[in-house]
Amino acid sequence: MSGSAPHGRVAEWPDPAAGSFLIVSVGADPVTAARTAGRTADAEAIGSTRLVVLDDVDHPADAAALADALAAARTGVRILLLGGRYDVLQAAARAREAGAIPAEITLETTHAVDLPVYCAHCRGTHRVAADPGERVLCPGCARLLEIHDHLAGTLGAFLASDTGEAPVRAGDRGGPGLGGAELDGAGHGDRAFVG
Structure with missing residues (x-):
């Protein structure tokens, strides 16, 4: 799944009209790491990019880091959530709860184990x-x-x-x-x- 409305979007990454980028990478699997590196380089070529790497979206320290990154995001940000299906869907819910709209969120799952x-x-x-x-x-x-x-x-x-x-x-x-x-x-x- 690369994203699906209304929970996220399928879009060309990165969006050249974005004011900034927030990339949230969850998990330690090699596919997630490789995709994160590529997507981060693509975003940095266009504009201001913040990368947040988490082990587990449910771990208290990681949940707090995600909440802090979302709280610092401003209008015009494009948020890319990468990782396993569980972590990406949970992170997307937290992004929406923090005020992000579907047009600002792109989901990219790297595995569907959970x-x-x-x-x-x-x-x-x-x-x-x-x-x-x-x-x-x-x-x-x-x-x-x-x-x-x-x-x-x-x-x-x-x-x-x-x-x-x-x-x-x-x-x-x-x-x-x-x-x-x-x-x-x-x-x-x-x-x-x-x-």
């Missing part, structure tokens, strides 16, 4: 290794959730709700007549069965 999921039951946003349409055990409330193909931009997360099935660990089919979804050791499930 996904931000908002549980409608415990009302928490969690990092999970799954995709929309899949089922996952909620890290917050332990319900078996179905991840919907609906990205809530203000939350920076995909919405998920209880499947109504009881989660059952792999190899434990429960008693006769008990339905549920079988989960692997990581809490993921994609098979429904009746015991």
